[in-house]
Amino acid sequence: MSAPSSLDELIAALRCLPGVGPRSAQRMAYHLLQHDRKGAARLAGALERSLAVLRHCGRCNAFSEEDVCARCANPRRDPGRLCVVETPADLAMIEQTQSYDGLYYVLMGRLSPLDGIGPRELELDRLIARACDGAVREVILATNFTNEGEATAHTIAALLGARGLTVSRLSRGVPVGGELEHTDMGTIAQALAERRAL
Amino acid sequence: MSAPSSLDELIAALRCLPGVGPRSAQRMAYHLLQHDRKGAARLAGALERSLAVLRHCGRCNAFSEEDVCARCANPRRDPGRLCVVETPADLAMIEQTQSYDGLYYVLMGRLSPLDGIGPRELELDRLIARACDGAVREVILATNFTNEGEATAHTIAALLGARGLTVSRLSRGVPVGGELEHTDMGTIAQALAERRAL
Numbered sequence: 001m002s003a004p005s006s007l008d009e010l011i012a013a014l015r016c017l018p019g020v021g022p023r024s025a026q027r028m029a030y031h032l033l034q035h036d037r038k039g040a041a042r043l044a045g046a047l048e049r050s051l052a053v054l055r056h057c058g059r060c061n062a063f064s065e066e067d068v069c070a071r072c073a074n075p076r077r078d079p080g081r082l083c084v085v086e087t088p089a090d091l092a093m094i095e096q097t098q099s100y101d102g103l104y105y106v107l108m109g110r111l112s113p114l115d116g117i118g119p120r121e122l123e124l125d126r127l128i129a130r131a132c133d134g135a136v137r138e139v140i141l142a143t144n145f146t147n148e149g150e151a152t153a154h155t156i157a158a159l160l161g162a163r164g165l166t167v168s169r170l171s172r173g174v175p176v177g178g179e180l181e182h183t184d185m186g187t188i189a190q191a192l193a194e195r196r197a198l
Numbered sequence: 199m200s201a202p203s204s205l206d207e208l209i210a211a212l213r214c215l216p217g218v219g220p221r222s223a224q225r226m227a228y229h230l231l232q233h234d235r236k237g238a239a240r241l242a243g244a245l246e247r248s249l250a251v252l253r254h255c256g257r258c259n260a261f262s263e264e265d266v267c268a269r270c271a272n273p274r275r276d277p278g279r280l281c282v283v284e285t286p287a288d289l290a291m292i293e294q295t296q297s298y299d300g301l302y303y304v305l306m307g308r309l310s311p312l313d314g315i316g317p318r319e320l321e322l323d324r325l326i327a328r329a330c331d332g333a334v335r336e337v338i339l340a341t342n343f344t345n346e347g348e349a350t351a352h353t354i355a356a357l358l359g360a361r362g363l364t365v366s367r368l369s370r371g372v373p374v375g376g377e378l379e380h381t382d383m384g385t386i387a388q389a390l391a392e393r394r395a396l
Contacts, residue, residue, distance in 0.1 A: 003286070004263045006248045013244035016237025017215075018229045019222070026287055031216045032245070033252055033261055034306055039214025040245050046211035047230070047242035050204045054231055063231055065202045089224055108232055 007033075059130065062088050062106045071104070078102045080137040084127065084156060086110050086144060094142060102140070105130055110143060111152040122152075124159060131160055138166040145172060205231075257328060260286050260304045269302070276300045277333040282325065282354060283340045284308050284347060292340060300338070303328055308341060309350040320350075322357060329358055336364040343370060 003011075007029060014025035032040040056062070057069035064070075071077065081102030085091050091104050105127050109117055119125075131139050139160050143149035157167045173191040174183050205227060212223035230238040254260070255267035262268075269275065279300030283289050289302050303325050307315055317323075329337050337358050341347035355365045371389040372381050 003290070004252060004261060004267070006244070006251050006263060007261050010244040010248040013237070013241040014215075016230065016234050016241055017212075017226050019225075024217070026290075027217075028215050029248070030261075030286055032214065033248060036214050037249055039211070040249055043211040043214055044242045044245035044249070046204070046208040047238050047245075050208040050227070050231060051235055051238055051242070053204050054202060063202060063205050063228075065204060069202070088228055 056108075060104045060106055061108060061126070062091060062104065076101070079135040081140060082131055082136045082138070083140045083142050085142045086149060086152070090142065090144075103136075107143070107152070110146075110148045111155055112148050119155060119159075124156065127156065128159055128163070131165055132163055136165065138168060141167065141169045145170075254306075258302045258304055259306060259324070260289060260302065274299070278335040279338060280329055280334045280336070281338040281340050284342060284350070288340065288342075301334075305341070305350070308344075308346045309353055310346050317353060317357075322354065325354065326357055326361070329363055330361055334363065336366060339365065339367045343368075 010029045010033075011022070011025045014020055014028050015022065017025075020028070032043075053065045054063045055065075057064035057072055058067050059072040060069060062069060062071070066073075078101055081100075082105055083091075083094060083100060083102055084105045084107065085094065086107050086109065088106055091106055094100055094104075107122055107127070109122055111117060111119065111122060130136075139156075141153040141156060143152045143156075153169055157169070160167050172187070172194060174180065174187060180188060208231075209220070209223045209227045212218055212226050213220065215223075218226070230241075251263045252261045253263075255262035255270055256265050257270040258267060260267060260269075264271075276299055279298075280303055281289075281292065281298060281300055282303045282305065283292065284305050284307065286304055289304055292298055292302075305320055305325070307320055309315060309317065309320060328334075337354075339351040339354060341350045341354075351367055355367070358365050370385070370392060372378065372385060378386060
């Protein structure tokens with residue numbers, strides 16, 4: 001005698017969530033059915049609505065309910081600067097700093113040859129078309145400082161530099177509030193090499 | 199400029215899942231929308247179908263699509279033995295051993311006074327009614343060997359013993375394949391106290 005088929009199917013379906021294995025999926029299914037049927041109904045509705053209305057903004061490639069998202073359509077943002085990030089989460093982090101009023105382009109990933117993600121899969125030609133719209137003066141590369149993020153930044157810099165655009169990269173160094181004693185050696189070496197005049 | 203409202207709502211709805219905080223919910227939402235829209239649609243459907251068809255078996259209290267689940271309705275299982283577990287996951291573990299052919303009762307929880315879960319919240323009267331159906335000869339308590347599981351077992355044993363039923367408990371001791379050197383002291387002390395004649 002196995003579990004009811006609808007329960008099995010729910011457990012299997014929950015495994016589409018990243019980081020959720022068979023045990024977590026089972027725990028989630030039992031929790032929802034036993035303790036949070038309202039939350040489960042809300043989740044089902046939110047999934048359906050998101051799938052129906054969310055697509056990619058034609059300009060910045062972030063998720064949007066419109067062809068061009070509100071951020072890209074905002075006339076108070078500087079169209080001369082374009083910040084390239086890997087994910088919408090990275091974009092949200094930069095927005096939270098309230099220190100940037102230019103526009104964005106979200107790669108929705110990074111170059112990762114081992115996973116078969118090259119310039120074509122990342123659709124870098126769309127980024128190039130966006131950056132060469134005539135209004136963009138500077139492209140700020142804000143991909144992660146991981147190996148893959150750095151490789152992505154270098155590839156994009158080469159592609160855009162060849163088209164005469166100014167390309168910059170977030171600075172590396174000791175974090176604000178950081179103590180040298182507790183900073184890793186690689187970061188200290190970078191901060192030394194990229195020291196700036198006072 | 200914030201994220202589209204349907205995306206915000208999806209992220210908020212994902213937090214109904216146990217162990218999912220704001221960061222994981224964001225990551226899950228981006229993953230589903232970017233890489234697994236099919237999985238998201240499947241999950242929405244599975245949630246809706248489960249909510250529509252799953253309820254509790256009137257006999258064993260496990261999730262079921264019928265009033266009485268297939269396991270309780272199976273005439274080849276011994277109606278004289280009733281195994282009491284905390285969750286459907288525990289039931290599944292015992293079934294996997296293929297060493298038990300009696301019936302079950304799933305508490306869907308455990309006594310936990312600190313969380314306000316007493317005998318009434320756990321509906322122990324339903325278990326008593328089930329165990330006193332005349333067919334059950336022995337009740338096997340298979341709640342966890344945690345403090346709360348032990349307290350639950352003792353409470354149930356007192357209630358059912360007063361009604362003249364034979365009540366047993368899973369044995370405690372050194373796990374199969376276990377080495378004394380790597381077994382905790384409490385378990386060894388139990389195994390000594392509950393040693394059995396050969």
